[in-house]
Amino acid sequence: MNFLLKNRSVLVLIMLFAIAIIGCDRKPAGGSTGGNGTGGGEGGGKKTVAFAQMENTGPWRIAESESMKSEAAKRAGSYNFVYTDAQGTTAKQVSDVEDLIARKVSAIFLAPREAEGFSSTFQAAKAANIPIILIDREATGTPGTDFVTVIKSDFIKEGQRAGEWLAKQTNGKAGIVELKGTTGSSVANDRSKGFMDEIGKSSDMKIIASQDANFTRAEGQRVMENIIQAKGKEITAVYAHNDEMALGAIQALKAAGMNPGKDVIIISIDGQKSALQAIIAGEMNATVECNPRFGPIAFDTLEKHLKGEKLPAQIINEDRFFDASNAAQFVNEAY
């Protein structure tokens, strides 16, 4: 009798344990879109949010990653933070996001390297109830459906500001080299378009060469060396889609015995510290600001979404303009 009783209570314990396990499994899958789910399979009521970065090279992108990490650290009471680095490959970035979805994080900030390639990822995130907020670049898809919203600068306006400034600076006559950002990125398309819109207003503003230098200094330098060989003195201006490529071009021009900042006017986009220093040194002329410090606005936007607030399709950062008149004033706060 005693033996039977003992066995029975063991059996009951086993059954209770089994029920508990099954019960756990019945929890809704995926991260929470509401304000009260714990999501992320995390304990302690914290949400796990992720930032899927495309690469972490160059001051702009390093500043962006740092801003996201330090904002997450400030909000560590509410969030665990996961960071992935796709090392400059769109395919890796897609699989990084797929892994984050499989891990059931509560939300994903995504800086998409290229505009195309993410549509099935967006569907998987939607099916798992995981909101995606795009930061810094656009991806093809519908805001409010495929992703929550996109926070970015107005890239067409950046190109227009660069074009307008250059036309004024050169009295409407220039032989321009355009160093473009990564082909397939929303940024490169828009920065070209805005610039062309403006220089198209003056018939003597001519693009004499236009090439992809992938937003990097090394490629900017290499591409510029080749263009100098082909075009030489025809070059009177460089429009680079970012400061890193402009700094590479400056190196190439100097090595060829040309005078960047004087004989060849250099304008680019971003506003990083070494560009402002080059402006102060007289080797570069101007840069349109593109702010990489997304951390605070990214997390604020996520919190609004989690509270159920309706968000606009795009959230646009306001940017400044740096040239010889103000570079010294802002250089210390630059990244």
Ligand code: GYE
């Ligand atoms: O200008 C560039 C970076 O996506 C807006 O990408 C960003 C651009 C930025 O590599 O420096």
